[in-house]
Amino acid sequence: MRRPTIADIAERVGVSKGAVSFALNGRPGVGEATRARILQVAKEMNWRPHSAARALGGARAEAVGLVIARPASTLGVEPFFAQLLSGLQAGLSARSVALHLLIVEDAEAEMEVYREWASAHRVDGFVMVDLKVRDPRIEVLEELGAPAVVLGGPGRHGSLSSVWADDREAMLSVLEYLAALGHRRIAHVAGLPAFRHTQRRIRALRDSARRLELVDAVSVPTDFSDAEGAAATRTLLSRPRRPTAIVYDSDVMALAGLGVAGEMGVRVPDEVSIVAFDDSVLTRIAHPSITALSRDTFAFGRQLAEVMLQVIDEPGLRRDVKTATPRLVVRESTAAPGAWQDD
């Protein structure tokens, strides 16, 4: 048999569709007795709302959109991303809001999908990740007027809300720790330079070079892949005056770097110290275990969900949430540089 509609219920109870709609949505305009009868019949007939029909009328979609312009494989490879996703889902599912996920080729396609989903009321809001320098997606989301939360910041995300961590401060804490150990030649294997947080880390290194008396403070950009992380490490360690410490923008790259050091016979931490942005099981079980900037990524994702839900509830709202700054967890991969390395 066909799925029951409110018209069927109305007919059976002997009232109008309107009355049924009121009753089912707990709205005034229908007596208690009638309401009870309607609810009863609806249950008997096993009725369920048809979200598409509701959406046509402009109701909530009970879903949040996440469009990612990255190769799909990163989803599974980067612990950071996987953790973030699960935190996000955890936060959303507490309110039975689904995550509408799509991976696309590039930012162009991503914006097109924003337009489609927004104009079709397919989702109630968007979570935007991988904030770039002068990101055109911001404008699109603003123009669409859809609730949106940007992962990353602060600043430069227009009227959109955001959730961010202080990358600058985190980078400084690493540099100060390394400088205190006596390191003066510190290299930075950065992520994609187009990302705002990458820029912020690069700038933090450059800015503190003088204060910390670093004689060499270079940032090498990569695409965040383990391959480029390994290549950058190889280049750095092949220099006549190689760095005594390398800071990696992700745990995956740090691990790759550690592997390269092993291959090249450069001992860690005796000859080179290694620090990773982002902590995960990878840094913990590596051998030697890797000193890393640790944060609760799952909680980060949950905060993202929380802000998203708030912004959906109150469309005018603009929140700007700074999450806890990642703190350094010292493990076996860092030590004072050997004496022979001093200038």
Added chain:
Amino acid sequence: MRRPTIADIAERVGVSKGAVSFALNGRPGVGEATRARILQVAKEMNWRPHSAARALGGARAEAVGLVIARPASTLGVEPFFAQLLSGLQAGLSARSVALHLLIVEDAEAEMEVYREWASAHRVDGFVMVDLKVRDPRIEVLEELGAPAVVLGGPGRHGSLSSVWADDREAMLSVLEYLAALGHRRIAHVAGLPAFRHTQRRIRALRDSARRLELVDAVSVPTDFSDAEGAAATRTLLSRPRRPTAIVYDSDVMALAGLGVAGEMGVRVPDEVSIVAFDDSVLTRIAHPSITALSRDTFAFGRQLAEVMLQVIDEPGLRRDVKTATPRLVVRESTAAPGAWQDD
């Protein structure tokens, strides 16, 4: 201004809504010249389809549902799951199909969501994971008549399609390898006994005990968490006649087990060999690296997507795809048992 509808376009071009609909969907029933004009105007007015309205008419939702009854944290912790998810996404996004993802408390809630999404045309089909013994979800999906693909098998998934790996054969390959090395006391730290694939592995061990002359072949059930994996390992290694080899049902548990062995001063692989079902970066970088059953999980997810799309295209279809059996990758965690361990 209001978002443009086909009625607006129709008015502007001076044709009926029907004609516009035909033109926009590349259907016959409208002349070339008119079609071109309609497309032109639609572009000018920046028109976009409204999926909710389409869904009302019974069109595709261009989304696949995935409902998971697990704690959200597993999503990020289990490399297998993360990889699978990205493979699935990769396969779907090639056809611009989104993944509608929701995490729920339990199987009851999961089935309720199936009903809701199906009756609301919210998704075109479902991917079901974590197939259990006598799984009630199968019936629900069959009854709903929604296209669905089950991860796991073979058999016992009724009329639904499935994608599966041969767990039995995989387990046998591990056991034969260990037996060939000389192991006779082999323990198995299993996953959730409610899962079909867990059962299959347990049975494989039991069945081959006699043939391989195992004097001790016990399976210890766990919930797949690293905590229970560690606990089970502790119990096993505390026995007066402890096993000389332990097979773990996941890489996460194997890693936990390796940690416990370290704590207890039991040397790996000299005193106990360790094998993991599921390969990932975890097993590769552990110290010692862990012998594991390896498969291309990303490809597995992509196959899942492929079958899903096929079943959506051809609702009557029932496919049963066996994926490549995981093959054993021998690393440092396995060796012949020490002589003193022989009976």
Added chain:
DNA sequence: TCCCGCAACTAGAACGCTTTAGTACCCAAG
């Protein structure tokens, strides 16, 4: 010349729900 068939197009119902405007009724105040 007439009719047939086909392509091009129109009108409007249908999809399931929400919402608004309106109606019927009752009770209380004047």
Added chain:
DNA sequence: CTTGGGTACTAAAGCGTTCTAGTTGCGGGA
């Protein structure tokens, strides 16, 4: 006894699209 206002409801108009059942006009064969 009338009026005013509140409650309980009904009828029907959307929401944006697709689909079905026409209608028109035109070219070609008898």
